[in-house]
Amino acid sequence: MSETTTIRRAGNRVFIAGVALLILWVLLPIWLLFVNALSAPAEVTGFPKRIIPSFNLDSLSFFFGFSGVIDALWNSVKVASVTMILSIGVGAPAGYALSRFDFPGKEVFRFLVVMTRAFPLPLLALPLAVMFIRTGLDDTILGLALVHTTLALPFAVLITFSLFSGIPLELEEAAWTLGCNRVQAFTKVILPLAAPGIAASAVFAFVISWNEVFAAAVLTIENRTLTAFLLQSLDVSPLPLKFAGGAALVLPALFFIFAVRKYLFAMWGIANR
Amino acid sequence: MPRMLPYLLLLPATAFLGLFFLYPFVQVAHDSVMRNGAYTLENFTRMAGHWKFSTAFWNTMLLAAVVVPIQLAMALTMASIVTKLQRGRSSILYIFAIPLGISDLAAGLIWLSVFEQSGFLNSLLVGLGVVDQPILLLGYQNTWVIFIAIVLAEVWRATAIMMVILVAGMGLIPKEYGEAADVFGASRWQKFRRVTLPMLKPSLQTALILRVILAFEVFAVVVALGGTQLPVLMSETYHWQFQMQERGVAAAFAMVILAVSVAFTILILRLLHVPKGARV
Amino acid sequence: MKTQVKWRMTAAAVTASLLAAPALAEPLFWSTQAKPVEESQKMREQVLAGFPGGVDYQASDEGPWLTRMQAELQAGSGTIAVLGGLHGDLSSLGAELVDLSGIDSAGVGPAMMDLGKLGTAEQKYIPWMQATYLMVANRKALEFLPEGADLNALTYDQLIAWAKATAEATGGPKFGFPAGPQGLKHRFFQGFLLPAYTRSTVTEFRSDAAVVAWEKFRELWQYTNPAATNYSFMQEQLVTEEVWIAFDHVARIADAFNQRPEDFVAFPAPAGPEGRAFMPVVAGIAVPRTAPDMEQSKALVAYMLQPETQIETLRATNFFPVIATDLPDDMPASVKAAGPAIAAMTGAPDALPALLPMGLGDKGGQFNQVYNDTFERIVLAGQDIREVLDSQAEVLRALMVEANAPCWAPDAASDGPCPVN
Numbered sequence A: 001m002s003e004t005t006t007i008r009r010a011g012n013r014v015f016i017a018g019v020a021l022l023i024l025w026v027l028l029p030i031w032l033l034f035v036n037a038l039s040a041p042a043e044v045t046g047f048p049k050r051i052i053p054s055f056n057l058d059s060l061s062f063f064f065g066f067s068g069v070i071d072a073l074w075n076s077v078k079v080a081s082v083t084m085i086l087s088i089g090v091g092a093p094a095g096y097a098l099s100r101f102d103f104p105g106k107e108v109f110r111f112l113v114v115m116t117r118a119f120p121l122p123l124l125a126l127p128l129a130v131m132f133i134r135t136g137l138d139d140t141i142l143g144l145a146l147v148h149t150t151l152a153l154p155f156a157v158l159i160t161f162s163l164f165s166g167i168p169l170e171l172e173e174a175a176w177t178l179g180c181n182r183v184q185a186f187t188k189v190i191l192p193l194a195a196p197g198i199a200a201s202a203v204f205a206f207v208i209s210w211n212e213v214f215a216a217a218v219l220t221i222e223n224r225t226l227t228a229f230l231l232q233s234l235d236v237s238p239l240p241l242k243f244a245g246g247a248a249l250v251l252p253a254l255f256f257i258f259a260v261r262k263y264l265f266a267m268w269g270i271a272n273r
Numbered sequence B: 001m002p003r004m005l006p007y008l009l010l011l012p013a014t015a016f017l018g019l020f021f022l023y024p025f026v027q028v029a030h031d032s033v034m035r036n037g038a039y040t041l042e043n044f045t046r047m048a049g050h051w052k053f054s055t056a057f058w059n060t061m062l063l064a065a066v067v068v069p070i071q072l073a074m075a076l077t078m079a080s081i082v083t084k085l086q087r088g089r090s091s092i093l094y095i096f097a098i099p100l101g102i103s104d105l106a107a108g109l110i111w112l113s114v115f116e117q118s119g120f121l122n123s124l125l126v127g128l129g130v131v132d133q134p135i136l137l138l139g140y141q142n143t144w145v146i147f148i149a150i151v152l153a154e155v156w157r158a159t160a161i162m163m164v165i166l167v168a169g170m171g172l173i174p175k176e177y178g179e180a181a182d183v184f185g186a187s188r189w190q191k192f193r194r195v196t197l198p199m200l201k202p203s204l205q206t207a208l209i210l211r212v213i214l215a216f217e218v219f220a221v222v223v224a225l226g227g228t229q230l231p232v233l234m235s236e237t238y239h240w241q242f243q244m245q246e247r248g249v250a251a252a253f254a255m256v257i258l259a260v261s262v263a264f265t266i267l268i269l270r271l272l273h274v275p276k277g278a279r280v
Numbered sequence C: 001m002k003t004q005v006k007w008r009m010t011a012a013a014v015t016a017s018l019l020a021a022p023a024l025a026e027p028l029f030w031s032t033q034a035k036p037v038e039e040s041q042k043m044r045e046q047v048l049a050g051f052p053g054g055v056d057y058q059a060s061d062e063g064p065w066l067t068r069m070q071a072e073l074q075a076g077s078g079t080i081a082v083l084g085g086l087h088g089d090l091s092s093l094g095a096e097l098v099d100l101s102g103i104d105s106a107g108v109g110p111a112m113m114d115l116g117k118l119g120t121a122e123q124k125y126i127p128w129m130q131a132t133y134l135m136v137a138n139r140k141a142l143e144f145l146p147e148g149a150d151l152n153a154l155t156y157d158q159l160i161a162w163a164k165a166t167a168e169a170t171g172g173p174k175f176g177f178p179a180g181p182q183g184l185k186h187r188f189f190q191g192f193l194l195p196a197y198t199r200s201t202v203t204e205f206r207s208d209a210a211v212v213a214w215e216k217f218r219e220l221w222q223y224t225n226p227a228a229t230n231y232s233f234m235q236e237q238l239v240t241e242e243v244w245i246a247f248d249h250v251a252r253i254a255d256a257f258n259q260r261p262e263d264f265v266a267f268p269a270p271a272g273p274e275g276r277a278f279m280p281v282v283a284g285i286a287v288p289r290t291a292p293d294m295e296q297s298k299a300l301v302a303y304m305l306q307p308e309t310q311i312e313t314l315r316a317t318n319f320f321p322v323i324a325t326d327l328p329d330d331m332p333a334s335v336k337a338a339g340p341a342i343a344a345m346t347g348a349p350d351a352l353p354a355l356l357p358m359g360l361g362d363k364g365g366q367f368n369q370v371y372n373d374t375f376e377r378i379v380l381a382g383q384d385i386r387e388v389l390d391s392q393a394e395v396l397r398a399l400m401v402e403a404n405a406p407c408w409a410p411d412a413a414s415d416g417p418c419p420v421n
Helices: A002-037 A058-064 A069-100 A106-117 A121-135 A141-165 A169-177 A182-211 A214-219 A226-234 A239-264 B005-032 B042-049 B053-084 B089-101 B104-115 B120-128 B143-170 B175-183 B188-199 B201-216 B220-226 B233-243 B247-271 C002-019 C037-050 C062-075 C087-091 C110-115 C139-144 C156-170 C185-198 C208-221 C226-230 C234-240 C254-259 C294-304 C307-317 C333-346 C361-380 C385-403
Strands: C028-031 C056-059 C080-086 C126-138 C245-249 C264-267 C276-278 C280-286 C351-353
Touching (some): A002 A239, A002 B053, A002 B104, A002 B143, A069 A106, A069 A141, A069 A182, A069 A239, A106 A141, A106 B005, A106 B201, A106 B247, A121 A141, A121 A214, A121 B005, A121 B233, A121 B247, A121 C062, A141 A182, A141 A214, A141 B005, A141 B143, A141 B201, A169 A182, A182 A239, A182 B143, A214 A226, A214 C062, A239 B143, A239 C037, B053 B089, B053 B143, B053 B233, B053 B247, B089 B143, B104 B120, B104 B143, B104 B220, B143 B201, B143 B220, B175 B188, B188 B201, B233 C361, C062 C080, C062 C087, C080 C294, C087 C280, C087 C361, C126 C139, C126 C185, C126 C234, C126 C294, C126 C307, C126 C333, C139 C156, C139 C264, C156 C208, C185 C276, C185 C361, C208 C361, C208 C385, C234 C245, C234 C254, C254 C264, C264 C333, C294 C307, C333 C351
Parallel strands (some): C028 C080
16 A cells, blocks of 8 residues: 555656746746846847846837837727637637538538638738728728638637547537527537637637737738737847837737636536636 | 527538638639639639749748647647646736747747847856857758747747647546556556547547647748748748739639648548547 | 727727827838837937937838838828938839939938949938947956057957957957847948958959968857857947957947047057958938829938937937038047047048949849858858859859849959959
8 A cells, every 4th residue: 555655655656747847948048038037238249148037128218218118008909809700700600510411512611711820911911901902901900800700710620620539429419409500509519618729729819919929010000010010020029128128019919828728627527717 | 400400500501611711712712723813723822933932832831841740749748637636726827828829920029039139048048158159040051940940939829829728638538547547557658658648539620630730820020030931831922923913823822722731631630530420 | 889889989989999090290210220229219308309200210120111112102001201221222123213303412422322232223312310330458468469550550360369369368269240030230341341351342352362361251250259250239249248359239238438538549440451441331211103292201301311310319329420420528428439530440541442332233142242251151160162162153244144233343344244353
């Protein structure tokens, strides 16, 4: 009896050590980013680098004091939100259809969806920009959000497809026999179970839209997003500002993932909460 | 009505992709076979004949071949950890998912600050007394060191993509199967291999396809760490489009990226095929 | 009922805000220069504030800059009023730029105005600001200068000896060169190294003198920090002291002087057997044919040439004026250090100006690529110099024929495409 508990305790310790190592691996580079962002400019270019920053707020306050940063931030939030809504609204039904039905054109559609992500966006930006200028969508939040939705759709479709595939058809059928129509069965039974898929799609849509820089730089001028505003100039800025800018860009995305993290776990039923 | 239902559900997505992807894509694909107003394959021959093409191609393949399996293993590990934990699971999931929020430009910046001559790694080595002077890691003579640095940076940056998808999928595996395996005396590894993995196939398929496609488009991290020394397909596409002003050749490169992605997608779909009857 | 109305109004307001393209009263100045956020801010708040009605200054990377302009040209209408870019950026758009000969540009030198014609008879762009490349040294390196060497009149041989002495004394190579992806190394080969040995950029590309030039550079490369293939802005490496002697664009070494003015000194590029070759960098302003208000655009171009504007531009971007004007005393440290060095270089008795390529249209990038490939093959890959020069000369020849570009200084003028001997 004691041997198995020793083994289990040793196994636990290995497990905990493994988890701790992984956490360290993920967090260390982020920490280094903030170390550089919070250091005085001379320290950022100095050697050796220290692991604890001096909490010098010069570079960061420079960025936040920059005229236009708050507007650009707000534009980025708007574009990312619209991208989220559109990509889930358009992608989830497609994912459902792919998982539940067998129909001609199914594989072709799956391919089309995958292909969209496999082609470099900067090349597509030119025809898209021409189209937008001609139709009046140029330099609008909606226009850029439409392009970002195209980038995020493969994620939304494929992730919801894989989630819906994991939900047994019997559950829906049971709901039908109990008197629900198709829509009710979907909203009451399937949707809560597929919520992690929706949440994951939302995370990807937000993050993809937030970090996208090329299309944003071409398609928005007055309504610049934060990435188009900052990321472009980062490569020619002095080193301390590069880090401050990078840190400033990362924070909102981190907040969003934090807000959504609970929903990535299944709600009830199959796996417990 | 039920016959039309799947098509109706697909309609918005199809319209979307048709308008915002197919329409510009057809124009760019058209560019790749046009030169000076005539249809020709010259763009492709020019691309393939260029001395950097095969280096860029094999660099991209090699990078993907090394990075993706590592990431798959790590993502499965991380997803299993998070699903298994009782307390603190959402915090640990959040921590594991943090790299998702980092753009690839910022990730390149961070890892450059680690590996450059006046960077954190050298500071650590000098501080510990392992070396007296900072060592040059990213010099063009040691391309393999640059390669390893890029692998590390990419593994750090993009594993969370697969992990989030796998966590969402793992939540749907009924506990009863795991418990049945326990009753039959299966070890943890057997349980993982025989119960979890097969039930995770749809999510695995999705995670792998998406990750592989993005791996062929790797760009910002490679440029940040490797400078001009490690050409990849995407950096060559940019180069031909904006510096050499040869839209046709750039389009040819993009078609190569697309072809490779399609080939590997088909491969993954075959290998991880989810047979119809086997659905739960 | 009331809530329904409220919902409808909210929906309408949301849609309106999503589709809103704000009305532009300010002309849009679409530029590749002054990209760092603080430089763009200075452009808006100090340089352009004097223009009646204000100007919307937006800086972009080359990729989006070009894509947006091409999209507006293809669509036939756009919002860009004025384009700002380097000579190379604008030369690819040559055919789409409006003739600006009507604008008063008396203060600008004729050689530069010629550049602005882009090989045509029309004034396609007006020179806006200029810069050049300089050498910078950490004062700590000065003690290793060879005997009898004058810092302001070095030769390449002396530079190599100096780099060697510094490397030996400090235990590692300390010369820096912007060989990274955004580095401007091609201008070094076109305007500094090759003309200093061959008195030409194109025609003597594969001459024996060119072989000597590359051999000298290979020698210098031994004492160059091998991470140079990652370097795009030498100011970073100068400040971290990874590099003690460097060559780079004036605007890309400015930060070193601004941060630590006492520690660095600027000096002219070295001279070869044929002279002290140097190449100016010219940024220009142009008006695309799709500009919404031609009069306003031309007024903005004229405004950029005024002396006050030119001086403010210098303060904001470290690019020097194109008109002859006296500089006030309150310039930043980088300007105070670079000014005398540039004057020493351009006014040297053996000065040999090499001009930017002219008439290449959109082949400018490929032209630069010839020199970059030559560098990579000879210096990085260690291939035989004579073979590389011969094979690259073929590429260069074909390119000049395709572009049909006549020679430019320092090459002698030619009938028809510039030959490669």
